[in-house]
Amino acid sequence: MLLNNHYDLAVIGAGPAGMAAAIEASRNNMKVLVLDDQPAAGGQVYRQIDRNYHKNEELFFLGEDYWLGKKLVDDFKHSSAEFFPESRVWQITLDKHVFFSRKGRAYQVQANFILISTGATERPMPIPGWTLPGVMSVGGAQTLLKSNNSGADGAVFAGSGPLFYLTIWQYLNAGFKVGAVIDTAPGRLSWSHYLWALPALLQLNLLLKGLRWKSHIRKNTKYFSEVRSVSISGQSAAKSVSFIDKYGEKKKLNTSHVFLHQGVVPNVNLTMATGLKHYWCPRQLCWHPETNIYGESSLEGIFVAGDGSGIAGASAAILAGKTAAKQIVQYSRKPSIFITWLSKLKRYKHVAARPFLDNLFRPPKEWRVPLEDETIVCRCEALKKTDISSAISLGVTGPNQLKSFCRAGMGRCQGRMCGLTIQQMIADNNNLPEKDIGYFRLRPPIRPLTLGELASLADDNVLAK
Amino acid sequence: MTMSSQSNKVVVIGGGIQGCATAFFLAKRGQNVTLIEKDRIGRHASGVNAGGVRRLGRDILEIPLSLAAMDIWQNLYQEIGEYAEDFHPCFYLKVAVDEAGRELGLMRAANLREAGFKHEVWVEDDVIQTRLPHLSTPTHGGLIVEGDGWATPWRIVQGFANAAKKNGAKIIEGCYVNSLTQSQGLWQIQTPKGLYEAETVVNCAGAWAADIARSADDYIFPLESFAPMLVVTDRRPKILPAVMGVLSHTLSLKQLETGQFVIGGGVRAKANHSINQSDVNLPKLSSSIRLAAKLFPEIANAHVIRCWSGIEGYMPDELPIIGRGRQNGLFHGFGFSAHGFQLGPGVGEALADLVMGQQPRISLEAFRPDRFVN
Amino acid sequence: MFRHINGHKTDITIFIDEKPTNASSGETVAAVLLRENIYAVHTTPNGEPRGPYCMMGVCFDCMVTLEDGQNEQACQIEATEGLKIYLPISDRYKVGECF
Numbered sequence A: 001m002l003l004n005n006h007y008d009l010a011v012i013g014a015g016p017a018g019m020a021a022a023i024e025a026s027r028n029n030m031k032v033l034v035l036d037d038q039p040a041a042g043g044q045v046y047r048q049i050d051r052n053y054h055k056n057e058e059l060f061f062l063g064e065d066y067w068l069g070k071k072l073v074d075d076f077k078h079s080s081a082e083f084f085p086e087s088r089v090w091q092i093t094l095d096k097h098v099f100f101s102r103k104g105r106a107y108q109v110q111a112n113f114i115l116i117s118t119g120a121t122e123r124p125m126p127i128p129g130w131t132l133p134g135v136m137s138v139g140g141a142q143t144l145l146k147s148n149n150s151g152a153d154g155a156v157f158a159g160s161g162p163l164f165y166l167t168i169w170q171y172l173n174a175g176f177k178v179g180a181v182i183d184t185a186p187g188r189l190s191w192s193h194y195l196w197a198l199p200a201l202l203q204l205n206l207l208l209k210g211l212r213w214k215s216h217i218r219k220n221t222k223y224f225s226e227v228r229s230v231s232i233s234g235q236s237a238a239k240s241v242s243f244i245d246k247y248g249e250k251k252k253l254n255t256s257h258v259f260l261h262q263g264v265v266p267n268v269n270l271t272m273a274t275g276l277k278h279y280w281c282p283r284q285l286c287w288h289p290e291t292n293i294y295g296e297s298s299l300e301g302i303f304v305a306g307d308g309s310g311i312a313g314a315s316a317a318i319l320a321g322k323t324a325a326k327q328i329v330q331y332s333r334k335p336s337i338f339i340t341w342l343s344k345l346k347r348y349k350h351v352a353a354r355p356f357l358d359n360l361f362r363p364p365k366e367w368r369v370p371l372e373d374e375t376i377v378c379r380c381e382a383l384k385k386t387d388i389s390s391a392i393s394l395g396v397t398g399p400n401q402l403k404s405f406c407r408a409g410m411g412r413c414q415g416r417m418c419g420l421t422i423q424q425m426i427a428d429n430n431n432l433p434e435k436d437i438g439y440f441r442l443r444p445p446i447r448p449l450t451l452g453e454l455a456s457l458a459d460d461n462v463l464a465k
Numbered sequence B: 001m002t003m004s005s006q007s008n009k010v011v012v013i014g015g016g017i018q019g020c021a022t023a024f025f026l027a028k029r030g031q032n033v034t035l036i037e038k039d040r041i042g043r044h045a046s047g048v049n050a051g052g053v054r055r056l057g058r059d060i061l062e063i064p065l066s067l068a069a070m071d072i073w074q075n076l077y078q079e080i081g082e083y084a085e086d087f088h089p090c091f092y093l094k095v096a097v098d099e100a101g102r103e104l105g106l107m108r109a110a111n112l113r114e115a116g117f118k119h120e121v122w123v124e125d126d127v128i129q130t131r132l133p134h135l136s137t138p139t140h141g142g143l144i145v146e147g148d149g150w151a152t153p154w155r156i157v158q159g160f161a162n163a164a165k166k167n168g169a170k171i172i173e174g175c176y177v178n179s180l181t182q183s184q185g186l187w188q189i190q191t192p193k194g195l196y197e198a199e200t201v202v203n204c205a206g207a208w209a210a211d212i213a214r215s216a217d218d219y220i221f222p223l224e225s226f227a228p229m230l231v232v233t234d235r236r237p238k239i240l241p242a243v244m245g246v247l248s249h250t251l252s253l254k255q256l257e258t259g260q261f262v263i264g265g266g267v268r269a270k271a272n273h274s275i276n277q278s279d280v281n282l283p284k285l286s287s288s289i290r291l292a293a294k295l296f297p298e299i300a301n302a303h304v305i306r307c308w309s310g311i312e313g314y315m316p317d318e319l320p321i322i323g324r325g326r327q328n329g330l331f332h333g334f335g336f337s338a339h340g341f342q343l344g345p346g347v348g349e350a351l352a353d354l355v356m357g358q359q360p361r362i363s364l365e366a367f368r369p370d371r372f373v374n
Numbered sequence C: 001m002f003r004h005i006n007g008h009k010t011d012i013t014i015f016i017d018e019k020p021t022n023a024s025s026g027e028t029v030a031a032v033l034l035r036e037n038i039y040a041v042h043t044t045p046n047g048e049p050r051g052p053y054c055m056m057g058v059c060f061d062c063m064v065t066l067e068d069g070q071n072e073q074a075c076q077i078e079a080t081e082g083l084k085i086y087l088p089i090s091d092r093y094k095v096g097e098c099f
Helices: A016-027 A049-053 A069-078 A138-148 A162-173 A191-220 A269-274 A314-329 A337-351 A354-360 A385-392 A419-430 A451-458 B017-028 B060-074 B076-086 B099-114 B125-131 B153-166 B206-215 B282-295 B297-301 B344-355 C029-035
Strands: A006-012 A032-035 A082-084 A088-092 A097-102 A105-116 A120-122 A135-137 A150-152 A155-159 A178-183 A228-233 A240-244 A250-254 A258-261 A264-266 A278-281 A286-289 A302-304 A376-378 B009-013 B032-036 B087-089 B092-095 B121-123 B142-145 B149-151 B170-172 B179-183 B186-191 B194-198 B200-203 B224-235 B243-246 B252-255 B260-264 B268-272 B303-309 B312-314 B321-324 B330-334 C002-004 C012-016 C019-023 C063-066 C071-073 C084-086
Touching: A006 A016, A016 A032, A016 A069, A016 A105, A016 A314, A049 A069, A088 A105, A088 A269, A088 B282, A105 A269, A105 A314, A105 A451, A135 A138, A138 A150, A138 A155, A138 A162, A138 A258, A138 C029, A150 C029, A155 A162, A155 A240, A162 A178, A162 A191, A162 A258, A178 A240, A191 A337, A191 A354, A264 A286, A302 A314, A314 A337, A376 A385, A376 A419, A385 A419, A451 B282, A451 B297, A451 B303, B009 B017, B009 B186, B009 B194, B017 B032, B017 B153, B017 B330, B017 B344, B032 B153, B032 B194, B060 B076, B060 B099, B060 B344, B076 B087, B076 B153, B092 B125, B099 B121, B099 B142, B125 B142, B149 B153, B153 B170, B153 B344, B179 B206, B186 B200, B200 B206, B200 B344, B206 B312, B206 B330, B224 B282, B243 B282, B260 B282, B282 B297, B282 B303, B321 B344, B330 B344, C002 C029, C012 C029
Parallel strands: A006 A032, A006 A105, A032 A082, A105 A302, A135 A258, A155 A178, A155 A258, B009 B032, B009 B200, B032 B170, B092 B243, B200 B330, C012 C084
Antiparallel strands: A088 A097, A097 A105, A120 A264, A150 C002, A228 A240, A240 A250, A278 A286, B087 B149, B092 B142, B121 B142, B179 B186, B186 B194, B224 B260, B224 B268, B224 B303, B224 B312, B243 B252, B252 B260, B321 B330, C012 C019, C063 C071, C063 C084
16 A cells, blocks of 8 residues: 555544544545554554454453454454554644654655544653663553563562553453552542542443452452552662551562553653643643644644543543544534534543542652652653752753753653653742643654654655555 | 943843853953843753854855854863863864865865965865765765864853853843833843843844844844754764764764764754744755765664754844944844854954954954845 | 463564574564563663663663664564564673663
């Protein structure tokens, strides 16, 4: 299949939102291009579902929610949308040109509409020793399970959140020995938790599922709740995890594998670098692109759908992708107030439990900014908390100014592993709310591309599938 | 109005290298100087450029200024102390990759020789191949300068700013100049932080300098702002001991101590200086990068990890404006068209001379502020 | 130690620092490295060992070197028959400064 130069709709990210949008738009005779950096569609939640389906008995432990994605992927494959996997989008311009790299070459396409559905990424959990080999994110452990059907015995899981419990549950079902589970969620439920629990009942099945996972985990692992002060030790690799349990006792567990998690946040590097407006969401403690009810951003014709616009899960993402595509298909017609409210209602039952979950798993400051000075904050440049604090104390108003004093945020990950931490540190130092501090000014390329790829841009835009 | 060598009140507008160097030289000579910067010292072009400290490739009219500036660079420690450590001397090479480039280079070499300048030397390919052992293609010769170098730009600007402060200058950041008017021989500079009065104003406001000049009812300058772009790569094995350019082509290539390549050369993206906005447009760099990869194929494997640009002011003839304004007590030093960093110390010295009624050691005729009038 | 789930088989060979290693087609090089007990693949400029962390291409700590000299994230490379990768951390490649 050759790459066309022009499309009606370009979708970035073939996860649930992207696939749903592509299906809807192509069903309405739009010429759709879908780009994803992975070898197959599915995003994070339905990773490699196509390939895994042949072994779905073997992989039963991934859970029924995972397998629900198979129909979506099938519909996507059978749609007329053009899908280019292994494509890394590194720039989107205001006039809706999309630049991406694939197997050593760079390409350029233009579209009338763009949907950015690049999903979420894990919130960094900077604790002592988190950079040691053998330490990974829980999302990473789950990816290994889904894409590579691998796992480690004797791992210690530290953190909390829906994905945390799901992954441990999957691990147990897959037959791996879990070393221990260290739950960092604070114990006390406040009145706001009970308040939000009411609307959450609209997603009762989701909550019950979570309770089932948690109870299974408590029964089948060494489970420690309400822990404080987690740190990982080791010389050149992880050797042990230490923490303080809920009774105030110091504990130490020997392990070479530690999996960390403090929730997921929208992956904003592409949306920010493209110039979309963002706002700080205090409840989810992260940045969201500004969008209207249909997902259209502050830039005309550029839409955002899925976890990339705010964490809401797979079913909400599918609906968001469909909604955005519907709006794109009939773009010139203004939707009636009735349709608008109907969309809001439809969406609500997919997100009713969100405030409850967000509050329940809202990571306390201890897991967002390290307590110890020696803990690495900027992984790429190997900068510790103390390096960054001293730079901040020279009088810095935001993360961009910090770059004049130290290299924090100037490494390859472009702030993905340190941006939220640094923003919080500056907010604390200056005694200001996080939203006033801002975030790193992100610019293309949002994924590293080689100079060879950039040089090839002038060649013919020919891409054979 | 004659300037005595007493402490006149001078306000310098703009905290880039031109402004900070000017403030430093004035303060060093006992003048009462205040520098007003609308954002932060070195925030714009002076802080984000490639840091090239070169005499190579200068317009022949700029060479005397560049040579004078180089004297200061070579004794930088005396002026700004430890910040001078950020200057790394190395040779510069501008190679010809085709006949057109060779002809241009030979002609240039002849012109410079005739004008008595000895710093740029024409060399043939065999010399170039020995100096750059990793070069993968034969060249058609090139121009070489020994003793040029590069520096971390924002550190050098900080260095001049700190040295100015040490000599008694006041530096005020985050202070936008709202208006500039003359009243009874004194300049009234209105800012959100209050009114400043000065006998002399030096306009080193970079891409914003024409706005300042207009506000002062001085000449109308055809200054345009653009955003020259740079990219930096991940760390690679070290193969480039010099800073390289290519005759007749847009490319500037160097490799930092860390092994990262910095590629620029002046490819421009759009800028809107009134809202501090500068774009990047990576694809525009593709032909420069292709050229770099032709010279050093290993470069093709390096990853671009960051692309940025700064807001720079360009004059139609790409020569700066340095000299007296139309108004009494107003001087200008701007419009450096993406090659002002190395000149900065020389410009600062020359502007300090002008302000104090002394003769600068080089002629500034080519940079006359009135050269665009009608 | 990382291992495949019970019953899973490897079917291709890749080369890590010239050493033939079993892998399953379609899995990522990062997964192969972890199963081979290789948790550190490169070092930071100040000598800290680093290895795969996020498995989704955002942390850049799983950098390995391809046969053509390019550095690439191991979690983004699909294992294919005969693929050769080199670890920056190995002395023999001497690419401590190559990231």
